[in-house]
Amino acid sequence: MTSPAAPAVEKVISRAWGTPHSHTLAEYRKRGGYEALKKALEMAPQAVLEEVKKSNLRGRGGAGFPTGMKWSFVPKDSPKPKYLAVNGDESEPGTFKDRYILEEDPHLMLEGIAIAAWALDVHTCYVYLRGEFKFAAQRLQAAIDEAYREGIFGKKMLGKDFELNVWLVRGAGAYICGEETALLESLEGKKGWPRLKPPFPAVVGLFGCPTVVNNVETLASVPPIFQRGADWYAKLGTEKSGGTRLICLSGSVNRPGVYEISMATTLRQLIEDPDLGGGMPAGRKVKAVIPGGSSAPVLAADELDVALEFEALKVKQTMAGSGGVIVMDDRTCMVRSLWRVARFYAEESCGQCTPCREGTPWQTRLLRKIEEGRGEPEDLEMLLNVATSIAPYPPIGLGTTICALGDAAALPVHSFVARFRAEFEAHIHEKRCPFGDRPWGHFGDWA
Amino acid sequence: MAEPLFTPEQQKTFDTELAEILTHYPPDRKSAAMLPAVRLLQSLKGWCPPEGLTLVAERLGVTKERAYEVASFYVMYHLKKPGKYVVDVCTNLSCSLRGAESLLGYLEDKLGVHAGESTEQWTLRETECLASCGTAPCLQINEDHFENLTSREKVDAVFAKLK
Ligand SMILES: Cc1cc2nc3c(=O)[nH]c(=O)nc-3n(C[C@H](O)[C@H](O)[C@H](O)COP(=O)(O)O)c2cc1C
Ligand code: FES
Numbered sequence: 001m002t003s004p005a006a007p008a009v010e011k012v013i014s015r016a017w018g019t020p021h022s023h024t025l026a027e028y029r030k031r032g033g034y035e036a037l038k039k040a041l042e043m044a045p046q047a048v049l050e051e052v053k054k055s056n057l058r059g060r061g062g063a064g065f066p067t068g069m070k071w072s073f074v075p076k077d078s079p080k081p082k083y084l085a086v087n088g089d090e091s092e093p094g095t096f097k098d099r100y101i102l103e104e105d106p107h108l109m110l111e112g113i114a115i116a117a118w119a120l121d122v123h124t125c126y127v128y129l130r131g132e133f134k135f136a137a138q139r140l141q142a143a144i145d146e147a148y149r150e151g152i153f154g155k156k157m158l159g160k161d162f163e164l165n166v167w168l169v170r171g172a173g174a175y176i177c178g179e180e181t182a183l184l185e186s187l188e189g190k191k192g193w194p195r196l197k198p199p200f201p202a203v204v205g206l207f208g209c210p211t212v213v214n215n216v217e218t219l220a221s222v223p224p225i226f227q228r229g230a231d232w233y234a235k236l237g238t239e240k241s242g243g244t245r246l247i248c249l250s251g252s253v254n255r256p257g258v259y260e261i262s263m264a265t266t267l268r269q270l271i272e273d274p275d276l277g278g279g280m281p282a283g284r285k286v287k288a289v290i291p292g293g294s295s296a297p298v299l300a301a302d303e304l305d306v307a308l309e310f311e312a313l314k315v316k317q318t319m320a321g322s323g324g325v326i327v328m329d330d331r332t333c334m335v336r337s338l339w340r341v342a343r344f345y346a347e348e349s350c351g352q353c354t355p356c357r358e359g360t361p362w363q364t365r366l367l368r369k370i371e372e373g374r375g376e377p378e379d380l381e382m383l384l385n386v387a388t389s390i391a392p393y394p395p396i397g398l399g400t401t402i403c404a405l406g407d408a409a410a411l412p413v414h415s416f417v418a419r420f421r422a423e424f425e426a427h428i429h430e431k432r433c434p435f436g437d438r439p440w441g442h443f444g445d446w447a
Numbered sequence: 448m449a450e451p452l453f454t455p456e457q458q459k460t461f462d463t464e465l466a467e468i469l470t471h472y473p474p475d476r477k478s479a480a481m482l483p484a485v486r487l488l489q490s491l492k493g494w495c496p497p498e499g500l501t502l503v504a505e506r507l508g509v510t511k512e513r514a515y516e517v518a519s520f521y522v523m524y525h526l527k528k529p530g531k532y533v534v535d536v537c538t539n540l541s542c543s544l545r546g547a548e549s550l551l552g553y554l555e556d557k558l559g560v561h562a563g564e565s566t567e568q569w570t571l572r573e574t575e576c577l578a579s580c581g582t583a584p585c586l587q588i589n590e591d592h593f594e595n596l597t598s599r600e601k602v603d604a605v606f607a608k609l610k
Contacts, residue, residue, distance in 0.1 A: 093539045093576040126471075131486075131523045132577055134590045167471040172482055172521030175575065189481030189507070191520035207476055250541035250580035257581045294540060294576075324580070326541050340540050344575055443549030443584070447598040 006269040006276055009236060009244050009262035012224040013217065017104040023139050025146040028107040034152065036226035040115045041160055048119040052222065054230035056242030061087050061178075061215030062293070062322050064241070064310040067222075071212060073202035074120055080209040084116055084125040085187060085201075088216045089171060089178035091130055092293035093344060094324025097246040097258050098216035102129070102136040105220070106143035110166070112219030114152060115226060117164045120212060124165050128183055131171040141168050175348035179403045180213040182350065193352050194403035217246055217323075238263050238309050245323060247308060252286075252329035252441065254278035263309035267291060267299070270308065271327060284329040288419070292321025294341050295408030297396070297415030317394045318415070333439035334420040335427050338412060339367035345409030353401040359390040360409045370424060371439075373432040380417065380424055387413040452498045457491045465506060478507045481517050485524055494525040522574075530570040532609055534558070535587040538573045541580030550584045550596060557606070 016022040016031060025033070040048050053068030074082060086109070090098045101109055113125050129137055144166050147153045153164050174192045176182045182192035184206050205211025221243055225233045234242040241263050250256045253271055255278035261270065267289055271277040280286060286301045291308065297318040299306070306312050310320045328337060346360035366383045369375050391399035391410035399407035417424060426434050433439055453461060464487050465480070472479045484507060488499045495518045497511075504514040518524045525533075536554060538547045551573060555561055558569045565571075579585035582594035586605075593605050 090578050091576060094541055094580050095576075096578040096580050099578050130578070131521070132587065132590075132592075134592065165471075169471075169483065170486060171523075172486065173523035174521050186482065187479065188476070189479040189517065191517055207473065207479075248581060250583060251544040256541075256583070290540075326544070326580070328544060332544065337540055337543075340538070340543055344539060347575060440543050440548070441545045443546035443553060444598055446545050 004269060004272045006265040006273045007262045009260070011260045012233075012236070012244055013101065013108065013220050013246060014104075014258070014260040016108075017100060022104050023106055023143065025107055025143065025150060028105070032227060033107055033223075034111055034114075034158070036223040037111050037114050037118075037152070038158060039226050040118055041158060041162075045119045045121060048115065048226075051225060051230045052119070055225045055233040056237060056240065057218065057221055057225065057233070058241050058310060059215055060217035060221070060245060060323065061180075061213075062092065062295075062319075064320055067214065067218055070202060070214075071116070071120055073200065074210045074212060075203060078210050081124065082120055082122045083206045083209055083211040084113060084120065084122045085180075085183060085206060085211055085213045086113065086125065086127040086216060086219060087178060087180065087183060087213055088127055088129040088133070088136075089175075089183060090133075090216070090322075091175040091178050092295060092322040092324055093341070094248060094250055094290060094293050094326045095322040096248045096250075097323060099133060099136050100258050101216055101220050101246075102133070102140050106140045107147070108223060109216055109220040110143055110147055110152070112222035113166060114147075114157060114164060115222050116212065116214070116219060118157070118162065122212070123163050125167070126187055126206070127166065127168050128177070128187060129168060129170050130178075131173050133170075137168060137170055144168060174350075175344075176350045176403075176405060179405060182403065183213060184211065191350070193350050194405075196402055236262070238307070238311070241310050245308070245320075248322075248324045249277050249327070250324070251327040252281060252284060252332065253327045254281060261308065264307050266305050266307055267325065268304035270325060271304070277327070280327075280329060284331065286327060287330045287332055288328045288334065288337075288416075290324070290326040290328075290412075292319045293324035294326065294344065295319075295404075295411060296321045296324075297393070297411045298419060300419045314396075317396065319396060328440075331435070331438070331440070333371070333433055333435040334416055334423045335367060335371045336433065336435070336439035338416040339364065339371050341412045342367050342409065345405065349405060349409070353406065355390045356401045356406040356409065359386050359406075362386045363409065363413055370427050371433055373427065373430070375424075375428040375431075377428055379428065380421075383413060384417060452496065452502060453491065461487060461491060478509045478513070480507060481509075481514065482521075485514065485518050489524060494528045527565075530560075530565045531568050532588050533570040533572070535572050535574035535577070536562070537575065537577045537579065537583070537585050537587075539576040539580075541576070542583040542585060545583040546597070547584040550586075550602065553599060553602065554586075557602075 057067040177186045177192040181195035387410040391407040393414040500514040504511040585594045
């Protein structure tokens with residue numbers, strides 16, 4: 001077993017959170033804000049891109065794709081305008097970090113946008129925020145307005161002849177619009193139906209033009225790279241993943257919240273460290289943990305000595321995803337939990353591909369039947385068959401649908417059943433939920 | 448004659464704001480403004496009446512079916528007039544692990560309306576993760592967010608202000 005304390009790390013994304021007026025430009029400047037942009041503007045765009053590559057920054061939206069490499073896919077000789085689309089849809093269950101960046105330190109992300117625009121020769125950026133974010137939208141719009149007033153956005157960028165316009169667009173309640181091509185459809189004023197890839201957005205994206213789609217946290221991680229250097233940033237992380245990352249901890253744990261951690265931190269340390277999760281509530285033990293948003297395959301209590309880093313989690317056939325860590329304790333019914341997760345994907349399937357449109361409600365109906373004590377022995381095999389027809393597993397990524405929502409819906413089913421099969425069988429055998437009418441947390445338990 | 452969609456005041460707001468929104472897009476891509484335009488309509492009317500969607504479609508140069516397709520795809524747009532207060536309770540996993548399901552039950556009793564149903568005063572719905580999982584359970588009333596609703600007293604305090 002590893003040490004209970006998480007490795008120490010310097011905070012670079014969340015350091016200002018909770019300090020007075022942290023969201024204003026004046027305070028941001030006092031922390032050295034927009035100095036990184038100044039440095040970047042003195043460099044050639046190609047050199048900026050190389051620096052991001054060297055930093056080993058990987059996308060924080062879910063897939064962990066190397067950011068510098070993504071930027072390098074944008075064709076340099078295209079006569080078309082190029083766009084930057086910021087993904088602030090933040091709807092993956094268990095994820096709530098981008099929201100805090102926007103509420104507490106929006107300029108950090110805006111500075112990242114400005115640097116990216118310079119590197120990519122982008123003159124128009126759309127920030128797509130999930131429709132429910134009211135406070136974050138207010139804070140962000142105020143920060144954008146400040147940046148225009150102070151000559152950062154608009155016709156000139158810090159005095160340089162480089163025009164950048166940044167527009168905030170609010171979604172309207174659809175998880176699928178977090179998928180990058182659905183997001184582009186939505187930005188084009190349509191329903192969020194994902195596009196077949198290739199072509200990838202970097203080549204054919206918004207309005208048919210080259211477009212980089214990056215997550216809010218990814219862009220907020222860019223200014224520190226230029227403030228302190230790519231080598232310094234890379235060293236904060238592990239061999240293949242540079243920097244720190246935000247983790248969203250929720251569920252049955254003493255101190256839920258957003259924590260900026262070293263990627264060498266293990267799941268067990270995240271839960272146990274008194275400065276992070278602070279351990280489990282009295283009398284409860286960990287039963288299962290979802291490590292990267294509800295789409296990521298679940299891990300059992302004996303699998304927690306794994307670092308919260310892209311490669312390490314891949315070895316366990318799960319993923320770092322969006323950083324949403326959901327802890328379930330020994331009083332939690334796994335069938336009930338999976339049923340709720342399955343229902344989410346059925347609700348949010350856009351209806352474009354048959355395996356997902358038909359398979360996700362089917363999974364949900366079977367799980368409900370089992371949870372309500374009406375399950376037959378063959379239902380469990382049927383459940384796995386349906387999941388396999390949407391996306392076989394392992395490994396991750398074999399989905400039969402246009403976008404990865406199908407995978408996201410099937411992976412929980414495969415992984416819950418693989419690790420907690422006896423519990424599913426007990427429901428079928430006993431013809432009831434063994435947890436009775438308290439399958440999970442109760443209102444008032446946490447007061 | 449049918450009642451006009453907007454008051455003159457509302458019409459002016461609609462025209463001015465839509466014109467501003469359109470400056471965010473390339474001139475030949477007016478229809479990209481569909482989401483903000485429907486949001487604007489709903490902010491003025493409280494929902495998306497058919498005549499309103501027709502107007503949006505006309506202004507953006509697309510068919511009314513296109514406007515309807517978008518308005519019906521996204522859950523935040525109301526195609527039927529909702530209650531005065533739309534109460535969305537998150538019952539996704541992180542919230543349910545901390546009691547969201549019993550919170551919803553409490554609200555059904557308290558407001559006298561079942562989840563998924565509406566009265567003049569209340570529309571009560573179960574909703575998906577609202578990105579407040581670390582401050583669960585949570586709910587949203589119209590566009591306002593309430594978190595850490597771990598006891599009846601806290602829920603009662605939120606609703607005490609609504610009349
Ligand atoms: C169903 C689905 C939902 C997604 N939701 C989000 C989201 O809410 N926010 C996000 O940043 N990425 C989301 N993604 C990932 C995006 O498609 C994309 O990989 C990401 O925005 C790229 O940014 P990054 O390289 O900076 O991580 C989602 C992907 C899928 C398949
Ligand atoms: S699960 Fe309820 S806010 Fe995320």
